Amino acid sequence: MQLSTKHLLGIKYITREDIQLILDTATQFKEVINRPIKKVPSLRDVTVANLFFENSTRTRISFELAEKRLSADTVNFSASSSSVKKGETLLDTVNNILSMKVDMVVMRHPAPGAHVFLSHHIDANIINAGDGTHEHPTQALLDAYSMREAVGDLEGKNIAIFGDILHSRVALSNIFCLRKLGANVRVCGPPTLIPRHIESLGVSVSYDVKKTLQWCDVANVLRIQLERQDVKYFPSLREYTQHFGINKHLLDSLKKDIVIMHPGPINRGVELTSDVADSKQSIILQQVENGVAVRMAVLYLLAEQRQV
């Protein structure tokens, strides 16, 4: 089995079969990273450049570990230490790095579609590690993987996404991924943080946290991204927490146990209280562990595309 694409630009651009292949391959790599020797030689002839034009800690580390465990050579680049500040264009920066014989590019960039733009101009395989408010495909894949581990096949399952949907690439990629896998998706948050046309993506909308929690099997709670808000979409964190925050009391009042997820980093006491984040229902740390396995699967499957 092979992927239908040579890049991972977004979940939008891959098929349900691609998603399933990645998740199944990730299962094998999860087994690998739990061995005493966590390393396989699959990518030993491959050089990967991690280009981060936007800050990242966990995604960058997760990719780097995935690359190292596949024995790839890696180089890291981050915007703060780069020539971007000197006015170099994205295309020039990337072409300069590729001239040094790099095979794959993992990139995070603030502009939606930056990876699609790049894919029209370069040959290397491109993995999107987040492009502005557009997509974050590996996050959606690791979320789907973790959900599958927690609740089984996602076909017909009810998944709710809470919080800032307007500024969230995680929400968008999650929606594409979950819809392709046959899950029902509902988004919930204040109306100013929900895109007006979101229903066109096949999801339902609710402004009622309790009812949505009652409806869902899994709650994926997003981070309130104050850094992406250029105007005020809600008056204060205090009010947000009171009306849209999820706390233990709310969870205990439900008639069932639901799974709690969060892509991190958590604003503790804002979208989630600590007793929820650290509860048994939370699989937040499993998500992080699965992230490495899923990224190994993506790197491995795309590298395979190269050799043919």
Add this chain to the structure above:
Amino acid sequence: MILLKQVKIIDPNSPHNGKVVDVLIQRGKIVKISKRITNKKAESWKLDNAYLSPGFMDIGTQVGDPGFEHKEDLSSATAAAAAGGFTAIACTPNTHPVVDAKAEVLYIRNYAQDSLVDLYPIGAVSKDCKGKEITEIYDMQKAGAVAFSDGHHSIDNSGLMMRSLLYVKPFNGVIINQPLDPDTSHGGEMHEGAVSTSLGMKGIPALAEELMLQRDLYLLEYTNSRLHVANVSCSNSVHLIRQAKKNGLQVTASVNPMNFIFDDTALTGFDTHLKVMPPLREKEDIKALKKGLKDGTIDSICSNHTPEDEEGKKLEFVYAKPGVIALETTLATCRTYLEKTLTIEELVIKLAIAPRQLLGLDMPVIAEGNEANLCLFNPDKEWILCEKDLHSKSRNTPFMGKQLKGKVLATFNNGKASKQF
């Protein structure tokens, strides 16, 4: 001396309209129009399926000069206009410095003296097009400005809009505004809809255009002045303008080809050559724009010619500048995409007659003894746009390498001719 053999006249103001005739042009004048003319001294042009209309006029061309000469200057802009059948362009004030005083108006007027293409400056409504202080409008009008507008900056300040509408009344002037409410469109890069949602991009809702247009129409009613709405893009705007005309307001409107050719689904590949302002809307909007063109709600078609260099376009979508060059392709894109909407005569009205009418300029008429202000074209010729067809300094067009229908063959004006065959 040029003898045009067997050309079909398309000019509703001409006694020869609809007839196939020979036309003799000498020293910039139409000296004879007749069924058959023989003149051995004249250079005879016998071209297939040739149509002759008054030269086109574009309202709202970005000429880039002064200030942005690396993208376009008056010489390349007029060459591009002539190649596209335009014998007159009214240029937006968004140059550097802005056309907000007599001196800048005269700079453009002076260049026009030797040009095939008549250049009409549009003066800024506010200093530096910043939307605050009103400019010396009377002074600019006397120097030759034909209308007043802040160009691609929408006039956001309602007080300023009201005062400018009032201020131009003594000379029956026209205020041009491209409506877009800055608050509800804040940060948007494309039309707000299912496509922008799926691309994770901030949208510019149709509402942003409608809100400001609605306000402009209220102010127009209040001031009883004249307004031209530039680059209409939404279905509801067409509806509002139709209603306003019915109510007797002195309002005219234009549309540019990008907005009736492409809808927002064309942007799924993040092609920056399709990044334009106003943004590409939806299929329903295109339908409404075409209907508005047909029933006269939309008076004219403008090119919205906006030159941008590669540095402004070969970028991530959100960083790329909006706009396309269009002077050379307007006739062809209209013929290709409006063939079922407008007859050739209706198209000539939108391109040549209405723009001059709404600005109150002299109307060129195809008749013996008149100045030769003409566009010669083949409305059905199929051709592929390539590098050599472009006279603009910029290359930002989505039609490069694409097949189009309808080609300009020659343009005549001010005793000059530009030949494209």
